[in-house]
Every structure is written in structure tokens, then in C-alpha cells.
Amino acid sequence: METHLLVSSSPHIRGDDSVNRIMWTVAAALIPACAAAIFYYGAGALTLILMTVACCMGFEAAILAFRRQNPRDAFDGSAAVTGVLLALIMPASSPWYFPVVGSLVAMGLGKHVFGGLGYNIWNPALIARAVLQLAYPSRMNLSGWPQPGLRLPAVHAISGASPDATSQASPLAKEMLQKMMDKFIDRMDTYAGLLVGGLPGSMGETCRLLILVGGIILICLKIVDWRVPVFYILTVFVLVALLPPPEAAKSNSWLSDPIYHCLTGGLMIGAFFMATDMVTTPITRKGRMIFAAGCGLLTVLIRFYTAFPEGVCYAILLMNTATPLIDRFTRPKVFGYVKPPKKDK
Amino acid sequence: MSSLGNLLSGLKSFPGGIHPPDSKELSKSAQVQPFLPPALVRVLMAQHIGAPAKPVVKKKDAVKRGQVVGEAAGFVSACVHSPISGIVKDVEDFPSPVTGRPVASVVIESDGEDAWAEGVNVRQDPMSVEPKRVVELVQKAGVVGMGGATFPTHVKLSPPPNAKIEHVIINGVECEPYLTSDYRLMLDQPDRIVTALRLIMKTVGAPRGHIGVEANKPDAFQALSLAAKGSSDVQVHLLQVKYPQGAEHMLIKALEGREIPWKGGLPSAVGCLVHNAATAIAILDAVEFQRPLIERLVCVTGEGVKIPANLSVRIGTPISAILEQQGLHDGANKVLFGGPMMGLAQASLDTPTMKGVNGILVLRNAARWQRRPCIRCGRCVDACPYRLIPSELSILGEREDWDAAAVANIMECKECGCCTYVCPSKRPIVQLVKFGKSELARKRRAQEKPKK
Ligand code: SF4
Ligand code: SF4
Numbered sequence: 001m002e003t004h005l006l007v008s009s010s011p012h013i014r015g016d017d018s019v020n021r022i023m024w025t026v027a028a029a030l031i032p033a034c035a036a037a038i039f040y041y042g043a044g045a046l047t048l049i050l051m052t053v054a055c056c057m058g059f060e061a062a063i064l065a066f067r068r069q070n071p072r073d074a075f076d077g078s079a080a081v082t083g084v085l086l087a088l089i090m091p092a093s094s095p096w097y098f099p100v101v102g103s104l105v106a107m108g109l110g111k112h113v114f115g116g117l118g119y120n121i122w123n124p125a126l127i128a129r130a131v132l133q134l135a136y137p138s139r140m141n142l143s144g145w146p147q148p149g150l151r152l153p154a155v156h157a158i159s160g161a162s163p164d165a166t167s168q169a170s171p172l173a174k175e176m177l178q179k180m181m182d183k184f185i186d187r188m189d190t191y192a193g194l195l196v197g198g199l200p201g202s203m204g205e206t207c208r209l210l211i212l213v214g215g216i217i218l219i220c221l222k223i224v225d226w227r228v229p230v231f232y233i234l235t236v237f238v239l240v241a242l243l244p245p246p247e248a249a250k251s252n253s254w255l256s257d258p259i260y261h262c263l264t265g266g267l268m269i270g271a272f273f274m275a276t277d278m279v280t281t282p283i284t285r286k287g288r289m290i291f292a293a294g295c296g297l298l299t300v301l302i303r304f305y306t307a308f309p310e311g312v313c314y315a316i317l318l319m320n321t322a323t324p325l326i327d328r329f330t331r332p333k334v335f336g337y338v339k340p341p342k343k344d345k
Numbered sequence: 346m347s348s349l350g351n352l353l354s355g356l357k358s359f360p361g362g363i364h365p366p367d368s369k370e371l372s373k374s375a376q377v378q379p380f381l382p383p384a385l386v387r388v389l390m391a392q393h394i395g396a397p398a399k400p401v402v403k404k405k406d407a408v409k410r411g412q413v414v415g416e417a418a419g420f421v422s423a424c425v426h427s428p429i430s431g432i433v434k435d436v437e438d439f440p441s442p443v444t445g446r447p448v449a450s451v452v453i454e455s456d457g458e459d460a461w462a463e464g465v466n467v468r469q470d471p472m473s474v475e476p477k478r479v480v481e482l483v484q485k486a487g488v489v490g491m492g493g494a495t496f497p498t499h500v501k502l503s504p505p506p507n508a509k510i511e512h513v514i515i516n517g518v519e520c521e522p523y524l525t526s527d528y529r530l531m532l533d534q535p536d537r538i539v540t541a542l543r544l545i546m547k548t549v550g551a552p553r554g555h556i557g558v559e560a561n562k563p564d565a566f567q568a569l570s571l572a573a574k575g576s577s578d579v580q581v582h583l584l585q586v587k588y589p590q591g592a593e594h595m596l597i598k599a600l601e602g603r604e605i606p607w608k609g610g611l612p613s614a615v616g617c618l619v620h621n622a623a624t625a626i627a628i629l630d631a632v633e634f635q636r637p638l639i640e641r642l643v644c645v646t647g648e649g650v651k652i653p654a655n656l657s658v659r660i661g662t663p664i665s666a667i668l669e670q671q672g673l674h675d676g677a678n679k680v681l682f683g684g685p686m687m688g689l690a691q692a693s694l695d696t697p698t699m700k701g702v703n704g705i706l707v708l709r710n711a712a713r714w715q716r717r718p719c720i721r722c723g724r725c726v727d728a729c730p731y732r733l734i735p736s737e738l739s740i741l742g743e744r745e746d747w748d749a750a751a752v753a754n755i756m757e758c759k760e761c762g763c764c765t766y767v768c769p770s771k772r773p774i775v776q777l778v779k780f781g782k783s784e785l786a787r788k789r790r791a792q793e794k795p796k797k
Contacts, residue, residue, distance in 0.1 A: 006679045006711050007692045009776035011762030013365060013522065013685040017769040019717050076717075118718035118770075225723075278722045283736060285727065334757050335594060335731040336607035 019117075022223055022278075023077025029214035029223075030084045030273065036197055036207030041092035045203055048094055053083035055103030063112045078117055082106050085125040085273060088204025089266060089313070090132070091140065101135070102128040122320045123280045126313050133313075187257070194263035201265070208268040215272030224276045227285060228292040232271040233262050235296025246304045267299065270312035280320040287323075287330035294319045294326075356560055358585035359598040361730035363763045365522050365588055365686070367561060372525045372646040372653035377533060379657045380643075380670070382429045382459055386661035387697040388414055390449040391441055393489040394496045395421035400449050406433045409462035411637050414451045417484070423497045423700075424487045427462075428639035428659035431455040442682055442696045443689060450697075453661070464635065471540065471633040476548045479632055486631030487638050487700070492516060492527075492591065492621030493683055495701035498628060501620070502548055504613045510549045511616035514600060515542050515556040515625050517565065518584060518591030521684025524704040526642040527622045529655045531558070531565035534626060535572035541625035542579060544632060549618055554579040556622075557596050561586045588686060589761045593619045595730055607757055623703065638700055643667070649677025649707030658698055664705060665694040679711035686762045714771035725764035725774065731757055735764030735774045742777030747788070750781050758782075 037045040061074035086102050109131070110124030111117070133140040197207035204211065218224035237258045245256035254260045261267070266274075275281060275295050282291050295315045302311025391397035398415030402408060408427040415425040434454045438447035474482070484499035504510055515538060519527040531538060542554045556573070558566045560583050573579040584590055584599055593612060594605050596619060603615040612619055620628070623642060630636045639660055646653040651672030658667065664680060681688035682702045698705070725735035733754055741750040758778045765774045 004678065005690070005692055005694075006713070007690040008679075008713060009773060009779060010688055010690075010760070011686045011766050011775065012679065012681060012688060012690065012706075012708060012711065013766065014714060014771060015363075015365070015767050015769075017767070018771070019720055019769050022720075022722070022769055073717075078720075116718065118720045278720050281721075283721050283723045283726050283734065285723070288723075331734065332726075332732040334607050334733060334754050336604040336610055338606050338610075 019078070020076045023081050025221060025223055026218060026273070027077055027080045027084055029218050030081075030088065030204075032210035032213050033088060033204050033207065033269070034084065036210045037088065037092070037203035040197055040206050041203060045092050048090065048092070048099060048203070049084060049087040051096075052087035052090070052099040052103055053080050055099050056080065056083035056086070056107055059103050059107040060111070063107060064116070067112065067116070069116070073117070076117070079107065082111070082124045085204075085269075086128050088269060089125065089129050089202045092203050093139075095139070098132060098136075098139075102132055105131045118279055120279060121323070122317050123274055123277050126274060126317050126320075129313055130317060184259070187259070191259055191263060194260070204269050205266050208263060211268045211272055215268075218272070218276075224272065225285065225288050227289050228276045228281070229271040231289050231292035232275055232296045232299075233267065235293045236267060236300055237262050239297060239300040243300060243304060261300070261303070265303075265310045266312040270295070270299075270316055274312075274316050275319070280323060282323050282326045282330060284327070284330045284332065286332075287326045290326050290330065291319050291323065294322065356583055356585040357599040358587050358590060359595040359730055361728055361732070361763065362587040362589060362595070363728050363766050364586070365766060367586070368523045368646075368685075369525050369528070369561070371523065371648075371650075372644050372655060373528065375525075375529075375654045377529050377642060377655045377657055380659070380662065380667060382455060382659050383662050383666045384455050385434070385663070386428055386453050386455070386659060387439060387663065387695075388425055388427065388451045388453065388661040389439065389441070389697060389699055390415045390425060390451070391443075392425060392495060392660075392699040392701065393423045394494070395419070395423070395500075397448055398422060398425050400436050400451055402433050402436065402451060404433055404435055407431075407456075408433060408453060409460055411465040411639060412462040413637075414453075415449075417487075417497075421497055421500055423489050423499075424485070424637075426487060426637040426639050427451075427453055428661050429453060429455045430458050430460045430462075440692070440696075442691055442699065445692075465637060467635050468633065469635070471544050471629060472547070474632055476550075479544065479548045479628075482635060483628055483631045486627070486636065488624065488627045488631055489638070489700050490621060491623040491627060491638075491641060491701060491703065493687065493701050493703060494593075494621075495699075498620070498624055501618060502545070502628075504549060504611075504618065508611075508613035509616060510551040510613060510618050512553045512555055512601065512618070513542060513546045513549065513551045514596060514617055514619045515554070515622055516591055516593070516596055516619050517556055517558045517562075517569070517622040518596060519562070519622075520559060520586075520588045520591035521686055521688075521704075522588070523646050523706050524644045524684045525646070526644040526655055526703050528562050528565055529644075530622055530626060530642055531562070532568055535565075535568040537629055538569065538622055538625055539572040539576075539579060541629040544629060545618070545620060545625065546578070551618065552578065555600055556581045557584050557590075557600060558582065559584050559586050559590055588763065589730060589759075592730070592759060592761060594759070607754075641698075641700065641703075643698060643702060644704040645671050645707075646704065647677075647681075647707040647709070649674050649679075649709040660700055661697045663695055663697050664691065667698075667705060668694065668707065673707065674709055676709045677707045679708040681706040681708070686766070687760065714773075716772055717770035719768075719770055719772060722769060724767040724769070728763040728767045730761065730763060731759055733758055733764075735768075736772075738781070739772045739774040739777050742774075742781050745781075745784070747781050747784050751785055755781050755785070 056079040060079040061071040065071045106124040106128035110127035111120045114120040195209045219226045240258040240261045249255035298315035299311040396418040402414045409430045417424040431453045435452040439450040441448045488498040489495045570581045643658045680691045719736045
């Protein structure tokens with residue numbers, strides 16, 4: 001009969017999910033988006049992605065060793081996810097040192113300064129991007145970014161000619177609806193272009209359809225809370241429709257188009273893969289909804305009323321900062337909670 | 346599948362909880378068999394919540410089956426009886442299977458006669474017994490909550506005078522994976538369970554009776570429904586398969602939609618009284634036959650056991666005797682009292698069974714889990730049926746910041762283990778909570794002392 005009995009605290013069975021499985025699944029869900037980047041930007045994109053992932057894992061292993069922790073934890077997938085995400089939010093024209101500097105910033109300043117996995121306040125990939133943007137403004141400037149190698153013929157050039165917007169408001173709601181439909185159909189091929197790719201952007205912002213595919217896979221696997229992308233994108237859509245558009249929208253009617261806003265910039269990748277990062281977002285479902293709506297609000301505010309053309313990165317970083325606060329105010333009431341009796345009648 | 350199936354079924358349940366594999370097929374179809382009284386039993390004096398019983402026999406005393414060997418020490422306590430007839434070999438301390446701290450125990454050697462003591466095992470019509478007498482008989486029989494809580498049953502049967510009990514609920518949920526003893530009991534004695542329910546209703550003056558069964562035991566549900574057929578006072582409910590559906594709080598939430606108040610509130614605060622199915626049978630045995638609680642159904646199961654079984658075992662039988670008969674597989678290395686979610690790992694096979702032990706679960710190749718930092722995935726928060734923030738408790742626990750943990754309501758944690766089960770970082774949340782609770786209790790005692 002067995003003499004060595006294992007004595008440990010309950011529960012004695014555990015679910016079979018693990019940090020590694022979650023993180024590597026997220027990394028795998030980004031493969032379609034990576035494939036699109038390689039398809040549009042060629043082998044250079046592949047090199048950039050591989051380099052960034054390798055650098056992130058390498059730096060993480062080195063930092064873990066330095067902190068006298070297990071360097072093997074660098075292979076738990078979390079560094080890989082940061083690496084892929086960081087690569088995808090860099091331009092395809094990034095010089096060789098971007099992956100190196102970016103990874104070092106992400107792993108060092110973004111993650112291990114706070115204590116490593118689980119303790120960082122800000123999304124490491126976004127921190128790295130923000131630092132790159134500050135350090136190399138010209139390189140990270142959208143106008144200098146390369147055009148994708150392959151372009152869909154149907155895509156309009158957006159910057160200049162915009163389809164004629166309606167000038168006179170119609171008294172009849174029905175007519176208004178008709179006009180909106182006309183406009184929508186008119187702009188369809190641009191929307192399609194934005195969805196499939198073919199417009200300049202960072203590597204992972206090109207093909208939004210494949211980001212969506214990865215995101216939906218993660219939602220089905222219950223790794224991503226559907227509330228976050230849905231609330232984020234919905235908030236952007238509604239606010240663009242409601243808020244007074246910025247000055248620039250007078251000359252470019254695209255800037256007041258809610259659908260256009262939802263399909264441009266880093267919103268898709270941000271909403272599905274950055275605002276859903278577990279570590280840096282609220283822990284309750286309610287909190288995550290507030291977080292997502294806040295991201296949407298800040299994104300629109302930055303896009304509309306600041307000098308920055310793109311707001312996703314800073315919006316998410318700002319909301320990351322607010323996460324502890326949101327957690328505090330969305331604390332659920334304990335089972336059977338009874339209000340303490342009021343002393344003053 | 347189960348979660349979606351549950352949702353579509355429209356069956357009652359509670360928010361939160363988990364769906365572990367139920368693993369009941371191992372022992373589910375094994376009919377109840379008596380386990381022959383062993384040559385030696387060890388009767389522990391602390392088999393219940395409250396003050397341990399005081400031994401009233403000494404070495405070399407002759408005892409009969411059903412004779413009191415430990416007298417209750419107060420109202421919230423329970424007496425214990427000899428499960429066999431024989432000679433007291435020793436009265437000595439033994440490490441408690443629950444706390445590990447020494448408790449008094451009476452060791453009895455069998456004389457092979459198995460003769461009943463006088464005045465017990467006499468039949469009467471249970472429904473003609475006065476409520477007051479019912480409580481007395483239950484107290485005399487040493488009945489305690491047999492689902493694992495082990496709270497003295499006569500205390501529960503005497504609710505505070507200002508509390509009005511509306512609903513008596515029999516807990517036939519058995520939501521712990523693996524265990525099947527309550528299931529077999531419900532299949533074998535559905536009529537007696539319904540009778541026991543009526544007896545309890547009459548005792549506490551409750552007009553309505555309920556029996557809750559999880560949807561994975563449709564045959565037990567059918568048997569009970571048949572037994573309760575044609576009555577308007579007793580209702581049998583099929584509940585969603587979800588852990589911890591059998592926790593008193595969650596059962597009442599599912600059936601009545603009400604929440605027992607926090608900070609140690611009682612079910613009577615929401616007009617309910619809950620008894621486990623096995624306890625109900627023990628109550629009936631105590632009243633109908635004046636039979637003390639000396640024998641109970643124990644489910645012996647797990648991947649480590651060669652012949653899984655549902656056995657009727659004398660309380661005090663050492664684990665080793667049972668496992669010798671059922672056989673162990675190679676690699677069996679963890680022995681639990683109870684199910685895998687809340688069961689207690691035992692350090693020694695000499696440990697005897699107790700009133701609250703509904704199962705002996707033997708796991709194979711059990712290992713420790715590698716703990717990782719909390720990645721704030723929120724799964725523990727979604728799973729916690731008591732709406733706590735388990736991740737926070739675990740982090741405060743690692744820092745041993747128990748005052749902050751108290752503010753985060755660590756005392757409201759019922760140690761159900763849902764959070765720890767779902768945690769991808771394999772964080773030992775329940776372990777930290779248990780440690781924290783004992784530390785807080787120690788601190789409170791230390792603060793109270795100087796004042797006295
Ligand atoms: S063990 Fe405690 S914290 Fe964890 S789920 Fe159960 S009640 Fe909640
Ligand atoms: S389940 Fe584990 S990793 Fe996830 S939030 Fe809870 S404690 Fe943290």
C-alpha cells in the first residue's frame with residue numbers, strides 16, 4: 001500500500017487551461033493578420049515579425065535570469081504575444097533597430113519594471129510603440145509609410161476627392177435614410193478596401209478582416225470578452241455620429257463618417273487585441289465594459305480634437321491607467337450583502 | 346456542452362459556478378453493499394462543528410453497538426456512539442482528519458457479536474412523535490449534517506423562536522464530482538426521504554417541502570417524484586448541473602431566489618431550512634428506530650481504486666480496511682475525505698471514517714501545480730458564486746496582508762474552490778484563504794485576551 005500520500009489543500013482537481021495555452025492561443029490568433037502583412041509587404045514583414053518576437057522572448061529571458069527567476073517563463077507565450085502585437089503596430093518600413101529597441105522597451109519598461117507578468121499597468125506593446133513614436137517621430141509618421149505592394153483596383157484615393165456629401169437636409173426622414181444609403185453604397189468599395197487591406201497603415205492595420213477573424217476565434221474560445229471590442233467599436237461609431245466633427249472634416253467628409261472611423265487606424269487591432277489584454281484591463285465584466293467605452297470616447301476625442309491623427313494607442317494607455325480605479329468602483333456586492341443599518345434614522 | 350445545455354434547459358440555478366467533469370460513472374452503477382464491521386474501530390470525539398464530545402468510557406470497558414461512548418459537551422455539540430460491540434482498547438488522542446490537531450478518540454476491539462445496546466433499534470411510527478421529542482431523539486442519536494458540514498442537526502431543528510421556517514429543502518444535489526452515495530440513497534429509499542422531509546416539516550412547522558436534484562441524476566429525480574406523487578406540500582425540483590449547486594446558499598438561491606444574508610446569516614433568515622438527503626435518512630432512523638448515527642453510506646471511488654463502490658460503513662472504520670478490500674491501483678497517491686473540490690487530503694490510512702465523510706476518493710498520480718502570477722483574466726471573478734474577487738484575495742494572501750484581505754471580505758469565502766479550479770495560473774487561492782482565515786482568527790483571539 002502506498003505510504004507516501006500527497007497532502008495538499010482543496011480543490012484537488014483543476015481546469016486544464018493554463019497561462020501558456022492562453023498566451024500561445026492569442027499568438028496563434030494573430031497568424032492570419034501576420035499572413036496579411038506578409039502578403040502585402042513581402043518578406044520584409046516576415047523578418048520584422050520574427051525579429052520582434054525573438055527579441056521580446058530573448059530580452060524577457062535575460063531579464064528573468066537577471067531577476068533570478070525562471071528564464072523558461074519567457075516561453076510562456078506572453079512575450080511572444082507582445083512581440084507579434086508590437087510588430088503589427090510598426091510600419092513595414094521600420095529599420096532593423098525598431099524591433100530591438102521596441103522589444104527592450106516593452107519587456108523592460110513595459111513589463112518587468114512593474115514586476116513582470118501580471119503586474120504591469122500598461123500594455124507593453126503600446127508602451128513600446130509610444131516610445132518609438134516619441135523617439136523617432138519621422139519614422140513613425142503615417143505620411144511616410146509605404147503603400148502596400150498590392151492594391152485593390154476598386155479602392156478610391158481617400159485623401160483628395162471625397163464623394164459629394166449631401167448639402168441640404170431633407171425634411172423627410174425617409175429621404176434622409178435614402179441619402180444615407182446612397183452614400184453608404186457610394187463608399188462601399190472604400191470600406192471594403194479598408195477591411196481587406198491595400199491602404200497604408202502599420203503592418204497589422206492593413207487587413208482588418210483577418211484581425212476580425214482572429215478576434216472572433218478568441219471570443220469563441222472565451223479568451224477574449226466580446227464586450228470589449230463590441231463596446232469599444234460601438235462607442236466610436238456612436239460618438240463620431242453624434243459629436244460635432246472637427247474643422248478638418250469640412251474639407252474631408254470622410255472624417256465625419258462613423259463607418260470610416262471604425263475601419264481606420266489601429267481601432268480593429270486595438271479593440272480586439274490590445275483593449276482585451278487581460279493584465280492591463282479591469283477584472284470584472286462590468287469594469288471591462290466601462291473600460292471599452294472609455295477607450296472609444298478617448299479615441300474619438302483624440303482623433304477629433306487633438307493634433308494627433310490617431311488615438312487608439314493613447315486611448316488604451318490612458319484607460320490602462322484608470323483600470324485600478326474602475327476595478328475599485330465595479331466591485332460586485334458580496335452574496336447576501338445587507339446594507340448596514342443607518343444610525344441617523 | 347453542459348453550459349449551453351443548461352442554459353437551454355431552463356432549469357433553475359445560480360449565477361457563477363463551474364462545470365468540472367463529473368466523473369460519477371466510476372461508482373454510479375454500484376449498488377449499495379454493507380461493509381462488514383471491522384475488527385477494530387476508532388471513534389473520534391470531534392466529528393462535528395462545535396465542542397468535541399467527552400469520552401465516557403475507559404480502557405477495558407465492554408460496549409455494545411449503539412452505546413454512547415462520547416457525551417455531547419453543550420448544546421452545539423453531538424454525542425458519539427460505538428458502531429460495534431466489543432471492548433474499549435484505548436482512549437487516546439489522534440490527529441484530527443480535519444485540522445490535524447490531536448483530538449480524543451475511543452478505540453474499540455470487536456467481539457464479533459455486533460449486539461445492539463438496550464433501548465435502541467426499537468421501532469415506532471415516526472409521524473406520531475411530538476416535535477419536541479423528535480429533536481430530543483435526533484440529539485440523542487448524535488445526528489450531524491452528513492453532506493460534509495457536520496453541524497449538529499438538533500440545533501438546526503430548533504430554529505430561533507422568532508424565525509418562521511416556510512420551506513424545508515432536502516439537498517439531493519451531490520454536486521461534488523465523483524461522489525455517488527447520496528445518489529444511491531435516493532434511488533434506494535425515495536419513500537423514506539419523502540417521509541423524512543414530512544417529519545422535518547412537521548417538526549419545525551413548515552408548510553412547504555422541496556427536494557433538489559441535479560439534472561445528471563434523472564432516475565433519482567423520477568424515483569423521488571414518484572414517492573412524492575399526489576402531494577401538494579412536497580415538490581421535487583430538477584436543477585442545472587453546476588458546481589456548487591449543492592451549497593446551501595446556492596440551493597436556496599436556485600429554488601427560492603433569495604440570498605442568505607452575509608456575515609454568517611442563517612437559512613432561517615430567508616425562511617428556509619436545508620438538510621442533506623443522508624441527514625434526512627439519519628433523522629428518520631433516529632426517530633423511527635431510535636437508531637444512533639453509527640453507520641453511513643460512503644462512496645469509495647477515484648482512478649486509484651480498483652473496485653469503486655458505494656458501501657454502508659460503520660463510522661470509525663479505518664480507511665486502510667476499506668481500501669484493502671476495494672484494492673488500489675499503482676500510482677494511487679492521494680486519499681481524500683469527500684469530493685475533489687472541497688475534500689480533505691488524508692495523511693494516514695489509519696484515519697477512521699467520520700459522520701461527515703460521504704466519500705473516500707483515491708486519486709492517481711496526483712501532483713502539485715506550478716503557481717504563476719495572476720494574469721487578471723477574471724475567470725475566478727466570473728466563477729465565484731459568492732461574488733468575491735478571488736484574485737485579489739490571493740495576491741493579498743501572498744503578501745500576508747490579512748487586514749486588507751478582511752476588508753476584501755475574505756471571511757465570506759466559502760472555500761468552494763471554483764476560483765482555484767478555473768485559474769489558468771494555478772494559483773492556490775483556497776489554500777491562501779484558509780491560511781488567512783486562521784491568521785485573522787488568531788489575531789482576534791490575541792486582541793481579546795488582554796481585555797479579559
Ligand atoms: S473559494 Fe471562495 S473566493 Fe473562491 S470561488 Fe469559492 S467562495 Fe469564491
Ligand atoms: S483566475 Fe487566476 S489568473 Fe485569472 S484573475 Fe483569477 S487569480 Fe488571476
